[in-house]
Amino acid sequence: MEMTQYLDIFIEESKEHLQAINQQVLLLEKSPEELSIVNEIFRSAHTLKGMSATMGYEDLANLTHCMENVLDAIRNKKIIVTTQVLDVLFTSLDHLEAMVVEISEGGSGKRDVSETVRDLEALEKGEITMSAAHQDDKPAALSQSFDQYEKQIILQSKEQGFHAYELSISLRKDCILKAARVYMVFEVIEQIGEIIKSIPSVDMLEAEQFESDFKLSILTKENGEELKQRILKVSEVAEVVVSEINTERLNDSVLTESDHSSEKLNAAPEAKKDDASATSAGGSAAGKTIRVNIERLDQLMNLFEELVIDRGRLEEISKMLKSTELNETVERMSRVSGDLQNIILTMRMVPVEQVFNRFPRMVRGLAKDLGKNVNLEIVGAETELDRTVIDEIGDPLVHLLRNSIDHGIEKPSVRSASGKSETGTIYLRAYHSGNHVFIEIEDDGAGINRQKVLEKALENGIITKEMSENLSDKQCFELLFASGFSTAEVISDISGRGVGLDVVKNKIESLGGSISVDSTAGFGTIFSIQLPLTLSIMSVMLVEVQKEKYAIPLSSIIETAIIKKDEVLSAHNQKVMDFRGRVVPLVFMKEIFEVPSAMEASEYVPVVVVRKGDKMAALVVDSFIGQQEIVLKSLGQYLSSVFAISGATILGDGQVALILDCNALIK
Amino acid sequence: MLNEQKVIIFQLKDEEYAVPVQEVKSIERMQHITRIPRTVSFVKGVINLRGVVTPIIDLRSRFDIEETGYTDRTRIIIVSVGTIEAGLIVDSANDVIDLEADSIEPPPEVVGGVDAEYIQGVAKIEKRLLILLNLTKVLNPEKLAVLQPLESGK
Secondary structure, three states: OOOHHHHHHHHHHHHHHHHHHHHHHHHHHHOOOOHHHHHHHHHHHHHHHHHHHHHOOHHHHHHHHHHHHHHHHHHOOOOOOOHHHHHHHHHHHHHHHHHHHHHHOOOOOOOOOHHHHHHHHHHHHHHOOOOHHHHHHOOOOOOOOOOHHHHHHHHHHHHOOOEEEEEEEEEOOOOOOHHHHHHHHHHHHHHHEEEEEEEOOHHHHHOOOOOOEEEEEEEEOOOHHHHHHHHHOOOOEEEEEEEEOOHHHHHHHHHHOHHHHHHHHOOOOOOOHHHHHHHHHHHHOOOOOOOOOHHHHHHHHHHHHHHHHHHHHHHHHHHHHOOHHHHHHHHHHHHHHHHHHHHHHHHOEEEOHHHHOOHHHHHHHHHHHHOOEEEEEEEOOOOEEEHHHHHHHHHHHHHHHHHHHHHHOOOHHHHHHOOOOOEEEEEEEEEEEOOEEEEEEEEOOOOOOHHHHHHHHHHOOOOOHHHHHHOOHHHHHHHHHOOOOOOOOOOOOOOOOOOOHHHHHHHHHHOOOEEEEEEEOOOEEEEEEEEEOOOOEEEEEEEEEOOEEEEEEHHHEEEEEEEEHHHOEEEOOEEEEEEOOEEEEEEEHHHHOOOOOOOOOOOEEEEEEEEEOOEEEEEEOOEEEEEEEEEOEOOOOOOOOOOOEEEEEEOOOOOEEEEEOHHHHOO | OOOEEEEEEEEEOOEEEEEEHHHEEEEEEOOOOEOOOOOOOOEEEEEEEOOEEEEEEEHHHHOOOOOOOOOOOOEEEEEEEOOEEEEEEEOEEEEEEEEEHHHEEOOOOEEOOEEHHHEEEEEEEOOEEEEEEOHHHHOOHHHHOOOOOOOOOO
């Protein structure tokens, strides 16, 4: 069977399962008694094993198999979950991850895992005397193992007087039509019994993808010798070894796994091992996802925009023709395409969970290495961000977390000396606010030592002596982001390699975000990152200036108002208005943008109050159209520096509207 | 080396100009153009070209030929040079022909009022005189860098 076409799926799914196992093992660490977690891990591991065996990655399958045995023992309360057990599980996971990464880079997925396998086996043996069954299962490569469903069948047919045999059949080496011989063997067996399993699979046998041996598990009423003679009558069969399948052994393992045998019984009778494990995966994976290249989403978006343009035209035509039927259809279409638009826009959004997921492991590992106790609390992992931002935000966050663990959280002895609990806590929070997503990393560590920061900054020539005396705390902490700054006294492997927070800051700013830091000595530090929700979609307020439409980003709007003409005041040759007790300068869009006159001046003046930092301005427009989600488009390279315009968007009617850059309008 | 070149011919006032087909992406009818405030006068604005916001240049204005109203024959030629894509408003676009390389001559000092720096060459075919444009020069964004500062708002 050609496997390469499944490789991508295999890699992605393996990553998902590994991630799931990772998370669950971390949960298990917190509540070692919780057997449902073990079941979850077991299920993921089982699927992974099935997939990798199908794809022919023996080492991967082997290792997961051993993990499974250990998990099984935990489940049957033969092993107690200890740190040692978890460490070995984590090591195995690291190996598995490395193998999957290697496979994804085109490697063979081979890796020397014998040591970890030994550890796992030792764990398994350490507490229990191994049953013979497990010994036999070990070299998963050839010996047959059965899934729940198959076991069930074997047990049931036993009760009805059938015998279960395992047949090892060898064809003669010079056999030419192997598939034909296999077919004949199958036919012989089917006259007297039923084949429940074959290794390799039937597909592979038919494609002649085997050397000369294959194994069959069958159910029949005939005895073993009779069976053997019948099969040997097929020409070019060299050897047949018949062994009876030990039902007690099966019985044993079925009972221990009975908790989820019921769900597998639903599988279709002809389900092979792989299929059965796939069904269980479908049950446990919460959301079904497919992966789409982001370029395709962009294309989809572009195509959709064209559709919207035509929709606009259709609407106009239907208005002209005044046909009720046409009207209804067009209205319906508008509604549907509105929904479609929402879906396309949100399709690019993914929860930050994707990035946060890998942090618990990392924090655990780092804390261990540094001899600190750290508890990571994640809040708001479901917060959604544009895919492009998600891809970029990982590294800066890793850097900040490392920073908090290395510099922030103190060693347990220091913590207890200063009256804190020995375990430090790092909060990783994500939440939406307006058009932005905020991510905060807060620790309850020592806080930033102002004096040390200043000394370091002086030493590195970032500030002068005079400057250092007049800095506020906030300004002082900002120095951390200056390039070439590192406050760690010892340069450790974890942070403080000189490429410090300035890199983080640059990265975040390149994403259109900002970062700030605040700290209280002795109580901790908080880094807050503000990010735009998306790089390509924003909420705007559409306004009209004479006959031209402009979009003002909602993020910079404080409020809209309609004032009377006589409320426009003059101060120093500058028109101003009174906005909740503050004098706010008016900016007449018509004049600034030299918009050709097309309308009579009205008695009332609509204004949009916008801000930049704590400065404000009121933009005078001619009418409000409303709020809208738009797709940000660049004006292209030719018009790269247009005054007070940050980009353009295409409106529902297909026309281009320009997006105002309020920052340029406020001085 | 090809010694033949396909060019698209368009008209501007009384002259015929040519641009290589490779640099032309499409030819569009006149449509709504969104004005861009405070930019140079020959940039008429932007249009939505199948989802891509494309700047539009009035070629008459670009070459300091007096502007006239747009007619049914007015076309926008979408050109793409390097990383820049733009539309050129022309009086009409009416022909595609093959030009022999040896029929192209270096530009004379002044042709039809268009500065020689924008001209790659002149081709004479029977009675017609075709002016080959150097689009890289025509689309040089440096010519845009003269934008006035803002005087109001505080």
